[in-house]
Amino acid sequence: MYKILQKQVLSDVTKLMVVEAPQIARKAKAGQFVIVITHERGERIPLTIADYDREAGTITMIFQEVGKSTMEMGLLQVGDGFKTIVGPLGHPTEIENFGTVICVGGGVGIAPVYPIARALREAGNQVISIIGARTKELLLWEDKMRAVSDELIVTTDDGSYGRKTLVTVPLKEILEAKPGKIAKIWAIGPAIMMKFVAETTRPFKVPTIVSLNTIMIDGTGMCGGCRVLMDDGAQFVCVDGPEFDGHRVDWNTLLSRLAFYRSEEQAAVTRFRESHKCNLERAVAEGVK
Amino acid sequence: MTELTKKERMKIPRQEMPVQEPEARVENFSEVALGFTLELARREAERCLQCKDPHCTEGCPVEVTIPEFIEAVREGDMAKAVAVMKAKNNLPAICGRVCPQEVQCEQRCILGKKGEPVAIGRLERFVGDFELANNTFAVTKAPSTGKKVAVVGSGPAGLTCAVDLGRMGHDVTIFESLHIPGGVLVYGIPEFRLPKSVIRSEIDTAAKALGIEILSDYVIGRTLTLDELQLEFDAVFLGTGAGLPMFMRIPGINFNGVMSANEFLTRVNLMKGYQFPEYDTPVKVGKRVAVIGAGNVAMDSARCALRLQSLREKANGVERGEVHIVYRRSPAEVPARLEEVHHAKEEGVIFDFLTNPIAIIGDDKGGVRAMRCIRMELGEPDDSGRRRPVPIQGSEFEMDVDQVVFALGTSPNPLVFVNADGLERSRHGTAVADQETGRTTMKGVWAGGDVVTGAATVISAMGAGKRAAADIDRYLSGESEW
Ligand SMILES: Cc1cc2nc3c(=O)[nH]c(=O)nc-3n(C[C@H](O)[C@H](O)[C@H](O)COP(=O)(O)OP(=O)(O)OC[C@H]3O[C@@H](n4cnc5c(N)ncnc54)[C@H](O)[C@@H]3O)c2cc1C
Numbered sequence: 019m020y021k022i023l024q025k026q027v028l029s030d031v032t033k034l035m036v037v038e039a040p041q042i043a044r045k046a047k048a049g050q051f052v053i054v055i056t057h058e059r060g061e062r063i064p065l066t067i068a069d070y071d072r073e074a075g076t077i078t079m080i081f082q083e084v085g086k087s088t089m090e091m092g093l094l095q096v097g098d099g100f101k102t103i104v105g106p107l108g109h110p111t112e113i114e115n116f117g118t119v120i121c122v123g124g125g126v127g128i129a130p131v132y133p134i135a136r137a138l139r140e141a142g143n144q145v146i147s148i149i150g151a152r153t154k155e156l157l158l159w160e161d162k163m164r165a166v167s168d169e170l171i172v173t174t175d176d177g178s179y180g181r182k183t184l185v186t187v188p189l190k191e192i193l194e195a196k197p198g199k200i201a202k203i204w205a206i207g208p209a210i211m212m213k214f215v216a217e218t219t220r221p222f223k224v225p226t227i228v229s230l231n232t233i234m235i236d237g238t239g240m241c242g243g244c245r246v247l248m249d250d251g252a253q254f255v256c257v258d259g260p261e262f263d264g265h266r267v268d269w270n271t272l273l274s275r276l277a278f279y280r281s282e283e284q285a286a287v288t289r290f291r292e293s294h295k296c297n298l299e300r301a302v303a304e305g306v307k
Numbered sequence: 308m309t310e311l312t313k314k315e316r317m318k319i320p321r322q323e324m325p326v327q328e329p330e331a332r333v334e335n336f337s338e339v340a341l342g343f344t345l346e347l348a349r350r351e352a353e354r355c356l357q358c359k360d361p362h363c364t365e366g367c368p369v370e371v372t373i374p375e376f377i378e379a380v381r382e383g384d385m386a387k388a389v390a391v392m393k394a395k396n397n398l399p400a401i402c403g404r405v406c407p408q409e410v411q412c413e414q415r416c417i418l419g420k421k422g423e424p425v426a427i428g429r430l431e432r433f434v435g436d437f438e439l440a441n442n443t444f445a446v447t448k449a450p451s452t453g454k455k456v457a458v459v460g461s462g463p464a465g466l467t468c469a470v471d472l473g474r475m476g477h478d479v480t481i482f483e484s485l486h487i488p489g490g491v492l493v494y495g496i497p498e499f500r501l502p503k504s505v506i507r508s509e510i511d512t513a514a515k516a517l518g519i520e521i522l523s524d525y526v527i528g529r530t531l532t533l534d535e536l537q538l539e540f541d542a543v544f545l546g547t548g549a550g551l552p553m554f555m556r557i558p559g560i561n562f563n564g565v566m567s568a569n570e571f572l573t574r575v576n577l578m579k580g581y582q583f584p585e586y587d588t589p590v591k592v593g594k595r596v597a598v599i600g601a602g603n604v605a606m607d608s609a610r611c612a613l614r615l616q617s618l619r620e621k622a623n624g625v626e627r628g629e630v631h632i633v634y635r636r637s638p639a640e641v642p643a644r645l646e647e648v649h650h651a652k653e654e655g656v657i658f659d660f661l662t663n664p665i666a667i668i669g670d671d672k673g674g675v676r677a678m679r680c681i682r683m684e685l686g687e688p689d690d691s692g693r694r695r696p697v698p699i700q701g702s703e704f705e706m707d708v709d710q711v712v713f714a715l716g717t718s719p720n721p722l723v724f725v726n727a728d729g730l731e732r733s734r735h736g737t738a739v740a741d742q743e744t745g746r747t748t749m750k751g752v753w754a755g756g757d758v759v760t761g762a763a764t765v766i767s768a769m770g771a772g773k774r775a776a777a778d779i780d781r782y783l784s785g786e787s788e789w
């Protein structure tokens with residue numbers, strides 16, 4: 019069992035957990051991920067390593083409750099544990115001094131962009147970061163991002179905080195204002211956001227790295243379920259990625275593959291909510307008695 | 308018991324093993340073949356002529372002394388049968404179920420020349436199951452040698468190697484990347500052919516008796532690398548199998564509904580997708596499924612698909628549909644175990660021989676609508692000695708399918724070779740290792756099973772694990788230099 023040492027509720031649906039996993043903390047690097055299983059009957063879920071502490075032997079994961087499994091994970095408390103955590107998987111981000119770089123994080127994607135921004139800054143880059151979310155509630159780690167960025171721009175879709183716009187708008191402004199100055203861009207967030215970031219940067223020909231979060235099972239190259247179509251053929255996200263050149267990804271195939279199990283996922287969520295409601299009602303009823 | 312004459316023995320028909328009937332079994336994932344009763348087993352054992360110079364044993368990759376264990380079964384001395392078996396084969400309940408006996412021991416059986424060979428596989432299974440239920444055989448550990456061995460991978464090769472080394476008194480740790488040990492036995496071969504409880508109890512019993520530590524969730528090459536293992540262990544055995552799926556290089560393989568057999572079977576077996584939503588991992592089955600290939604992997608995929616279709620029918624009345632095996636060669640070349648092909652046919656799998664896919668055609672939602680195929684004919688023999696299938700010009704046609712499962716074979720996963728520079732690999736990505744000893748080109752590292760041979764069989768992987776264990780022991784005791 020991999021014990022949960024710390025839990026933070028970042029928003030209603032976003033949780034942070036610090037978990038004991040010394041063998042992973044020893045090796046983890048920015049850009050890598052783990053696969054977790056919550057319990058005996060659970061599924062294998064990939065989560066990016068948002069942070070790690072080699073001395074303490076811990077890793078930090080941040081997740082949004084989007085399906086039954088992540089909802090169950092959200093119910094775990096300090097002292098509980100995960101049945102499985104395996105990793106670190108995938109290739110680490112290639113960190114060098116590139117010059118000026120932009121790091122874009124959307125929603126929970128801010129968490130995995132953070133260690134990358136930090137490593138880039140430590141390597142001597144000038145780091146401009148853009149973070150965005152649907153609404154203020156869902157924005158996370160603004161202070162941490164600010165601490166590792168030379169410049170930080172915050173957006174929300176609904177204008178509840180920062181600029182009321184999408185991350186691609188300030189991104190485009192910077193690219194236009196500093197032609198030829200931006201060496202590389204990282205973007206992590208929902209697939210649709212990464213797609214639009216890639217489309218935004220394409221005309222400027224600035225290399226744009228995206229970190230893909232496809233459906234996975236083993237995470238070691240064994241099933242091929244995670245495959246993504248690139249302009250020169252299929253690649254496995256778990257072993258060839260998770261980072262890819264955003265300009266070469268076939269986004270439509272990716273989006274359609276991500277939706278393949280949607281009806282099953284929704285059914286599981288409904289079932290889960292109902293069983294929880296029942297439990298709650300029972301508890302309340304018993305409490306009343 | 309009265310001794311029968313040779314003639315009388317030869318008159319006894321080969322005993323059939325009780326099975327679940329096809330109509331019933333496609334509606335569940337429970338085991339198809341139910342195993343001999345003691346009575347049937349003893350009757351079958353009576354058929355063995357106890358040849359002075361038995362050939363069956365030569366056909367066994369781990370050299371089980373077959374007539375000897377059969378004789379014990381005949382006498383009803385099951386403890387002895389188990390002891391004879393276990394002297395050579397740690398996992399009889401598994402081998403009895405999955406070995407291709409018809410091309411191994413049973414092929415050499417003298418009775419097979421004129422009639423039907425002794426059902427050695429079924430008897431082996433019977434002995435294995437007896438042992439699982441009764442635990443008559445105590446695995447014991449020799450006095451500790453103080454040597455530490457790392458075994459990477461917990462499939463048949465790794466397990467066999469670990470158990471043998473444990474018996475010899477070495478201190479063994481198994482590293483496994485998945486969350487359940489067993490390799491293909493747990494993630495690939497379905498419950499209805501090899502119940503997972505059988506594997507679990509075989510592993511648990513041996514590990515406990517021998518103090519073998521099994522560290523699951525360790526991906527060697529990522530969590531730890533081979534060079535790090537070498538610092539901590541006196542010897543390392545690689546039994547990482549051939550887990551990398553192959554897709555055909557044809558258009559359309561990224562549509563939803565196109566998947567590797569590894570993905571399909573892993574969802575079903577390892578993750579128990581057939582019990583969704585009790586288990587969290589979903590698995591989808593089409594209405595018209597095409598499985599490409601005709602090995603054991605293809606049979607297993609097709610038969611899982613059939614079962615999922617009937618479970619779906621039971622759950623929400625959707626008509627079952629069809630499952631096809633699409634194979635570019637002819638029936639004579641089918642590589643799967645005979646019994647599996649037979650069971651698949653009984654259950655209603657449709658075989659399309661001499662047919663090869665050339666493109667998968669999508670629908671407007673990113674799913675699969677059809678598969679373009681071409682008919683083949685057999686030409687001259689190829690390297691494998693089998694007649695090469697060649698396309699018949701102008702014979703293209705469209706097959707109406709909504710799911711395509713590729714079961715075309717696998718190659719070794721290269722992850723384990725990170726930081727293993729001295730370890731030579733072949734053009735096909737397999738580890739180069741000595742046939743007899745399992746020694747690789749990296750000092751202190753042995754390898755065996757599918758990672759060396761490419762996708763092969765459970766028993767050949769076990770044989771390789773055994774030979775490597777013997778050599779590791781010689782090396783660790785100083786009897787043999789590297
Ligand atoms: C669906 C299917 C059906 C089959 N049916 C039959 C049959 O009926 N009869 C038969 O004889 N054979 C059958 N086979 C073939 C047989 O299962 C294999 O030949 C055999 O399992 C090979 O054993 P192995 O120990 O070499 O490898 P595997 O069983 O593949 O085990 C390798 C193990 O190593 C682990 N591993 C891999 N890389 C790493 C790493 N880097 N770090 C840690 N662990 C790692 C894997 O997760 C796996 O658990 C079948 C195969 C499949 C896929």
Ligand code: FES
Nearest residue numbers: 237239241242256
């Ligand atoms: S998750 Fe299975 S191959 Fe990538």
